[in-house]
Amino acid sequence: MCIVNLQLIGSNGEVVPEHLSSDERRRLFPPLGIIKVVSLKWICDGRPVQIDVQDCQWLILPDRSGVAVVSRQFGKDTAYVLNADGDIRFKLNNPWPRTQYYEPIDQYGFSYPSIEKGRLGFVVYVWRPAPGKQSGTSVEHFFEVDARTGDLLGFHPIK
Numbered sequence: 815m816c817i818v819n820l821q822l823i824g825s826n827g828e829v830v831p832e833h834l835s836s837d838e839r840r841r842l843f844p845p846l847g848i849i850k851v852v853s854l855k856w857i858c859d860g861r862p863v864q865i866d867v868q869d870c871q872w873l874i875l876p877d878r879s880g881v882a883v884v885s886r887q888f889g890k891d892t893a894y895v896l897n898a899d900g901d902i903r904f905k906l907n908n909p910w911p912r913t914q915y916y917e918p919i920d921q922y923g924f925s926y927p928s929i930e931k932g933r934l935g936f937v938v939y940v941w942r943p944a945p946g947k948q949s950g951t952s953v954e955h956f957f958e959v960d961a962r963t964g965d966l967l968g969f970h971p972i973k
Contacts, residue, residue: 815898817856817863817878824849825868854881858898865900871926875934875961882927882934893924893936895961904964909957910938913969919943925954934961937972 822830830849852868870885875895880903883894891908910922925937935958943950958967 815858815879817858817874817880817898819857820874820878821855822851823853823855825852856898858900861899863898863900865896873927873929876929876932877961879961882936884924884926884936891923893927895934895959895964903962906936906959906964908938909966909969910940910955917942928956930956930958933958933967935959935969938969 820832822832824830826849828849830851850868853864853866854872855862855864857863865881865883867883867885870883872884873882874880875882878898880895880897883896885894893906893908895903895906897903908922908924910916910920919942921941921943922938925939928935928937935956938955938957939952940955941950941952954972955969956972957969959965960967
């Protein structure tokens with residue numbers, strides 16, 4: 815199964831070309847600038863599929879077999895990969911608390927799905943407050959995931 819004829823649908827129903835970056839949308843769709851993508855439509859095995867991405871960070875998988883999604887509606891602790899037919903392939907709970915670097919005072923959550931060196935991953939932000947101060951340390955980590963199974967393959971800080 816594969817995503818075919820992908821259409822990005824804007825907040826006013828406009829079809830946004832898939833190849834346009836958010837910066838290009840900002841420049842090419844006057845007068846208000848960037849067009850917010852609120853849903854994705856495509857054909858899978860001859861059947862139409864549509865998903866709502868209004869409050870999501872999303873990414874079409876490089877092999878077009880599905881979509882990686884981080885959504886506020888799912889909460890900071892869950893990310894998903896959907897198959898091309900719209901079904902959930904796997905759900906990923908936030909891996910940060912299972913690392914050796916986790917501390918109970920950490921504030922963390924999924925930021926967005928990403929591809930690094932051709933591999934799927936999810937970026938997790940971590941903010942650790944400094945004891946007794948209003949400041950703290952902030953860092954993002956890339957957690958590589960097997961796109962077929964959801965198994966964690968490793969992680970590293972993003973520089």
